[in-house]
Amino acid sequence: MKKHGQIVKSYGRRFIVEADGDSYDCTTRGKRVDYACGDFVDILVQNREQAVIEGYHDRHSLLYRQDEWRTKLIAANVSRILFVTAAVPTPSEELLNRGLVAAEAADIDPVIVVNKTDLPETALWLDRLEAYRTLGYTVITLSAKQDITPLKPLLEGQTSVFVGQSGMGKSTLTNALLPDANARVGDISEALDSGRHTTTHAALYHLDDNSHLIDSPGLQEFGLKHLKATDLVHYLPDMRPYIGQCRFHNCSHRQEPGCAIKAAAEKGEIRQSRLEFLQRLTNELSG
Numbered sequence: 001m002k003k004h005g006q007i008v009k010s011y012g013r014r015f016i017v018e019a020d021g022d023s024y025d026c027t028t029r030g031k032r033v034d035y036a037c038g039d040f041v042d043i044l045v046q047n048r049e050q051a052v053i054e055g056y057h058d059r060h061s062l063l064y065r066q067d068e069w070r071t072k073l074i075a076a077n078v079s080r081i082l083f084v085t086a087a088v089p090t091p092s093e094e095l096l097n098r099g100l101v102a103a104e105a106a107d108i109d110p111v112i113v114v115n116k117t118d119l120p121e122t123a124l125w126l127d128r129l130e131a132y133r134t135l136g137y138t139v140i141t142l143s144a145k146q147d148i149t150p151l152k153p154l155l156e157g158q159t160s161v162f163v164g165q166s167g168m169g170k171s172t173l174t175n176a177l178l179p180d181a182n183a184r185v186g187d188i189s190e191a192l193d194s195g196r197h198t199t200t201h202a203a204l205y206h207l208d209d210n211s212h213l214i215d216s217p218g219l220q221e222f223g224l225k226h227l228k229a230t231d232l233v234h235y236l237p238d239m240r241p242y243i244g245q246c247r248f249h250n251c252s253h254r255q256e257p258g259c260a261i262k263a264a265a266e267k268g269e270i271r272q273s274r275l276e277f278l279q280r281l282t283n284e285l286s287g
């Protein structure tokens, strides 16, 4: 029997698919792994618990990262990305910047969430994030342990995904949003010595009929090898106004004379650290 369903858990090679109110433990044809949590799929049901995924339907969006060797799909069909950050453990601005670029490239609306506002270290992190507000990004602050009210309106009617470093509180926020019965149970870290609860697979939850949420495993790196160096300026909101103004249409904004982006950085219209970020990514993607 064939059914139409949605991937609600992705273990990389195995997937849980929800179809007509039932869940199936699914493998794929030919060991395909290019499916993500959130994908709408056709399955061939084998018995009450097992099925095979035959293919996916067109995606509205796909968030993924790519390094030299591998493509890692994070979530499909999401309309909003929530980058979960906190002052503790030490947040990486590089990771945040890369995630924002990936979101812009996938044409998915990103929001920066500052969790753990109950910790005094938060003030300094919020100062650093002021620059991102200036770029036009929404920054919301909350404490998963105290009050998550500011998050709720952003989730309504959306399929959202929590993305971020390990330990920022994605699973704690997910649990706070879900009715108790559905609470995410932290997976015990596979590293034998740690025994720490850490998320090892992406999972999709239904907040209500129209609002869905994917919690994804913590990231350490955000590979952007799938992007073209010449497209980067389109994904950086502060650079966009200068597109087409460089002397050379294929300007890489590094050494070329007449570069409008470098000129803007010299005038202070673009922050120096942002120009450096663009140049660093350009070098990386130009091989």
Ligand SMILES: Nc1nc2c(ncn2[C@@H]2O[C@H](COP(=O)(O)OP(=O)(O)OP(=O)(O)O)[C@@H](O)[C@H]2O)c(=O)[nH]1
Pocket (backbone or CB within 6 Å): 115, 116, 117, 118, 119, 142, 143, 144, 145, 146, 164, 165, 166, 167, 168, 169, 170, 171, 172, 173, 186, 197, 198, 199, 200, 216, 217, 218, 219
């Ligand atoms: N003080 C404080 N601690 C928090 C808050 N939210 C989460 N934590 C703690 O931060 C730690 C990490 O939280 P998790 O929810 O497991 O983090 P995660 O982002 O899901 O981590 P991974 O699953 O590894 O990606 C836990 O010890 C939480 O109790 C908060 O608002 N305030």
Ligand SMILES: [Zn+2]
Pocket (backbone or CB within 6 Å): 246, 247, 251, 252, 253, 254, 256, 258, 259, 260, 261, 262
């Ligand atoms: Zn230029």
